[in-house]
Amino acid sequence: xxxxxxxxxxxxxxxxxxxxxxxxxxxxxxxxxxxxxxxxxxxxxxxxxxxxxxxxxxxxxxxxxxxxxxxxxxxxxxxxxxxxxxxxxxxxxxxxxxxxxxxxxxxxxxxxxxxxxxxxxxxxxxxxxxxxxxxxxxxxxxxxxxxxxxxxxxxxxxxxxxxxxxxxxxxxxxxxxxxxxxxxxxxxxxxxxxxxxxxxxxxxxxxxxxxxxxxxxxxxxxxxxxxxxxxxxxxxxxxxxxxxxxxxxxxxxxxxxxxxxxxxxxxxxxxxxxxxxxxxxxxxxxxxxxxxxxxxxxxxxxxxxxxxxxxxxxxxxxxxxxxxxxxxxxxxx
Amino acid sequence: xxxxxxxxxxxxxxxxxxxxxxxxxxxxxxxxxxxxxxxxxxxxxxxxxxxxxxxxxxxxxxxxxxxxxxxxxxxxxxxxxxxxxxxxxxxxxxxxxxxxxxxxxxxxxxxxxxxxxxxxxxxxxxxxxxxxxxxxxxxxxxxxxxxxxxxxxxxxxxxxxxxxxxxxxxxxxxxxxxxxxxxxxxxxxxxxxxxxxxxxxxxxxxxxxxxxxxxxxxxxxxxxxxxxxxxxxxxxxxxxxxxxxxxxxxxxxxxxxxxxxxxxxxxxxxxxxxxxxxxxxxxxxxxxxxxxxxxxxxxxxxxxxxxxxxxxxxxxxxxxxxxxxxxxxxxxx
Numbered sequence: 062x063x064x065x066x067x068x069x070x071x072x073x074x075x076x077x078x079x080x081x082x083x084x085x086x087x088x089x090x091x092x093x094x095x096x097x098x099x100x101x102x103x104x105x106x107x108x109x110x111x112x113x114x115x116x117x118x119x120x121x122x123x124x125x126x127x128x129x130x131x132x133x134x135x136x137x138x139x140x141x142x143x144x145x146x147x148x149x150x151x152x153x154x155x156x157x158x159x160x161x162x163x164x165x166x167x168x169x170x171x172x173x174x175x176x177x178x179x180x181x182x183x184x185x186x187x188x189x190x191x192x193x194x195x196x197x198x199x200x201x202x203x204x205x206x207x208x209x210x211x212x213x214x215x216x217x218x219x220x221x222x223x224x225x226x227x228x229x230x231x232x233x234x235x236x237x238x239x240x241x242x243x244x245x246x247x248x249x250x251x252x253x254x255x256x257x258x259x260x261x262x263x264x265x266x267x268x269x270x271x272x273x274x275x276x277x278x279x280x281x282x283x284x285x286x287x288x289x290x291x292x293x294x295x296x297x298x299x300x301x302x303x304x305x306x307x308x309x310x311x312x313x314x315x316x317x318x319x320x321x322x323x324x325x326x327x328x329x330x331x332x333x334x335x336x337x338x339x340x341x342x343x344x345x346x347x348x349x350x351x352x353x354x355x356x357x358x359x360x361x362x363x364x365x366x367x368x369x370x371x372x373x374x375x376x377x378x379x380x381x382x383x384x385x386x387x388x389x390x391x392x393x394x
Numbered sequence: 395x396x397x398x399x400x401x402x403x404x405x406x407x408x409x410x411x412x413x414x415x416x417x418x419x420x421x422x423x424x425x426x427x428x429x430x431x432x433x434x435x436x437x438x439x440x441x442x443x444x445x446x447x448x449x450x451x452x453x454x455x456x457x458x459x460x461x462x463x464x465x466x467x468x469x470x471x472x473x474x475x476x477x478x479x480x481x482x483x484x485x486x487x488x489x490x491x492x493x494x495x496x497x498x499x500x501x502x503x504x505x506x507x508x509x510x511x512x513x514x515x516x517x518x519x520x521x522x523x524x525x526x527x528x529x530x531x532x533x534x535x536x537x538x539x540x541x542x543x544x545x546x547x548x549x550x551x552x553x554x555x556x557x558x559x560x561x562x563x564x565x566x567x568x569x570x571x572x573x574x575x576x577x578x579x580x581x582x583x584x585x586x587x588x589x590x591x592x593x594x595x596x597x598x599x600x601x602x603x604x605x606x607x608x609x610x611x612x613x614x615x616x617x618x619x620x621x622x623x624x625x626x627x628x629x630x631x632x633x634x635x636x637x638x639x640x641x642x643x644x645x646x647x648x649x650x651x652x653x654x655x656x657x658x659x660x661x662x663x664x665x666x667x668x669x670x671x672x673x674x675x676x677x678x679x680x681x682x683x684x685x686x687x688x689x690x691x692x693x694x695x696x697x698x699x700x701x702x703x704x705x706x707x708x709x710x711x712x713x714x715x716x717x718x719x720x721x722x723x724x725x726x727x
Contacts, residue, residue: 092714099712113446229562334707341706341713346687348717353686354679356721373674374667379432380674381425384681388689392725 062090066097069196074169077196081171084188095188098195103337105137105194108320109219110204111244116227117251121307121316122204123162128313129200130167137193138170141186141205169193184351187218187344216244217343220336221323223316225249226265228257245300247319253304253312265302295330298323361390395423399430402529407502410529414504417521428521431528436670438470438527441653442552443537444577449560450584454640454649455537456495461646462533463500470526471503474519474538502526517684520551520677549577550676553669554656556649558582559598561590578633580652586637586645598635628663631656694723 068076080098083091108125112118119140126136162168171193173185186203193201203219216222224245248269250261301319305312327333358366369387372378378386401409413431416424441458445451452473459469495501504526506518519536526534536552549555557578581602583594634652638645660666691699702720705711 096712096714100709103709338703338707341703344713345703345706345716345720348713349690349720350683350687352717352721353690354683356724357682357686370671370674370678373678374671376433376436379429380677380681381429383678384685387678387682388685391689 062093063097070101072197077169080192081189084192085173085185095191101195102191105198105201106324107190107201107203107219109216109222110202110225111216112225116225117307118204118225121225121251121305122202124307124310124313125202126162126168128317130165134199135167137198137201139186139189139203140172141182141203184347190218217340221246221320223247223249225251226261227252228255228261246323248300248302249316250302250304251307254306258304262302269300298326357391361387395426396430399427403434405530410502413525414522417525418506418518428524431525434528435524438531438534439657440523440534440536440552442549442555443535443558444549445558449558450640451537451558454558454582454584454638455535457640457643457646458535459495459501461650463498467532468500470531470534472519472522472536473505474515517680523551550673554579554653556580556582558584559594560585561588561594579656581633581635582649583635583637584640587639591637595635602633631659690724694720
């Protein structure tokens with residue numbers, strides 16, 4: 062394993078691919094690998110890209126990758142598909158991309174589909190990002206479909222999060238959700254040459270301004286709201302709205318500049334450490350939850366668990382009561 | 395609290411509203427309330443409705459509610475918005491619906507936005523469904539936006555899950571995801587009077603058939619795959635595709651029939667108990683995870699936790715090592 066890590070750090074692509082597979086499939090040695098490479102992480106700028114199906118995220122990510130390559134930065138791409146139980150979709154997308162960015166040794170693409178249980182994908186993504194980070198990529202792009210909790214979890218890995226919209230994806234009250242404000246550092250209206258783009262931009266702007274005002278008043282914790290480490294309050298980050306036509310490479314330069322602007326905002330205001338700390342806390346809590354559960358299942362007899370589930374199903378006991386009884390199996394502090 | 399539950403069981407609407415608020419805000423007495431009403435649950439048919447923004451889910455849910463009312467069934471609606479940090483959106487949607495279904499005492503609508511931490515919404519939704527179930531509603535409709543993990547978690551409460559699509563919501567490879575197969579019992583193509591409806595239906599059909607074949611070959615556990623309790627294998631449920639124009643109430647009768655078909659499939663094949671059991675297991679595990687974490691935080695000194703996070707941030711320790719050290723604080727079995 063040490064050898065493999067040494068090869069990874071030296072820029073060996075086969076070592077990178079092997080480590081990503083180990084991480085993705087939670088193969089033997091995964092913990093050792095992550096422990097060994099951890100001290101080499103923290104250098105990449107991690108950009109999360111999320112948005113509904115049909116917004117053209119993949120094309121946008123490819124355009125971004127090319128733009129960063131033109132700046133001579135190396136780019137790792139992790140395309141996560143939390144909705145696919147099959148790897149087919151991911152592999153298809155992968156091939157299309159491979160063709161576009163093929164032959165460039167400064168880009169590495171990895172697609173991941175759903176594996177295992179709840180929350181598992183966020184953890185796997187985080188670990189995969191770490192492998193790419195240790196491998197020395199300047200930029201790691203994490204792309205994921207949708208706008209649900211899994212995407213929120215996945216982009217929690219990122220320093221800068223792009224939320225991608227496109228005109229005409231829906232016209233009801235729910236089409237543009239206030240929720241995007243919570244995770245977006247930069248808003249992208251892709252396919253901006255389509256009819257309705259101006260409306261989409263206007264609606265997003267209104268939502269942003271409303272959210273910004275609400276945030277100023279409420280001042281709770283969240284990605285948007287950053288009391289400065291100095292104790293002062295600083296200007297909240299106002300997510301810019303960038304229009305792009307990724308398929309024709311229009312707007313990419315502006316988008317790269319907006320991402321750079323967000324990066325400067327974080328670094329100039331000493332917010333980077335704080336952001337990282339929040340990410341670490343979330344990760345630690347996730348891991349602890351999983352481990353604690355495994356420990357409990359070690360001490361609770363299988364028959365007891367089955368019996369309790371029977372009792373809940375028969376409505377003889379409520380779930381909370383069962384939780385208390387099961388926890389009583391643990392040694393008391 | 396006992397009095398409140400008695401009123402709920404007697405059909406008192408104010409008691410219902412109060413209990414939903416207690417559950418949603420996790421107010422004092424929530425555990426007691428849920429324990430008291432639990433033995434009165436298990437009678438409602440719970441229908442999950444999910445789909446991307448713009449598919450017209452709310453209109454569809456309203457149409458379904460009217461159809462069930464015409465059959466003289468009482469209907470509870472829980473509209474969950476996992477993406478909204480504000481309750482504004484939910485309240486707006488609520489008002490539009492209230493006007494449509496107002497004055498009918500056989501319908502009760504509750505909107506819920508994001509509260510608190512990760513996974514909290516799935517738990518709150520499950521508890522709210524339980525309150526409505528105990529209140530005696532024949533049908534409980536749980537509506538949620540999107541197609542991510544939070545939606546999957548939320549519809550795990552349901553006996554029948556509808557996944558709503560609409561024509562023209564996107565045209566790239568990702569537009570129609572294989573992931574829907576995992577949770578859909580019935581597929582709805584709403585806004586079926588729009589151009590492209592035939593294509594949407596055809597694409598969904600292809601995906602379904604592919605998934606069905608893959609499922610037959612793989613035979614892992616999942617909502618689609620039901621080895622019979624008898625030990626025989628039975629025909630897998632093949633989700634029907636129903637076209638609707640909810641705004642004009644077209645296709646609603648067919649949709650109600652499809653839902654009824656799924657219900658019969660579950661009951662005729664003795665799969666209902668099995669489905670419920672899986673839901674109970676998921677719930678129990680979720681609750682245990684949360685409680686275990688609270689217990690750990692009780693025994694780990696605050697200063698130790700902070701110090702460990704510092705060490706991770708300084709790359710002096712990797713997260714897995716810290717997890718091991720923190721767990722060592724617990725009394726060993």
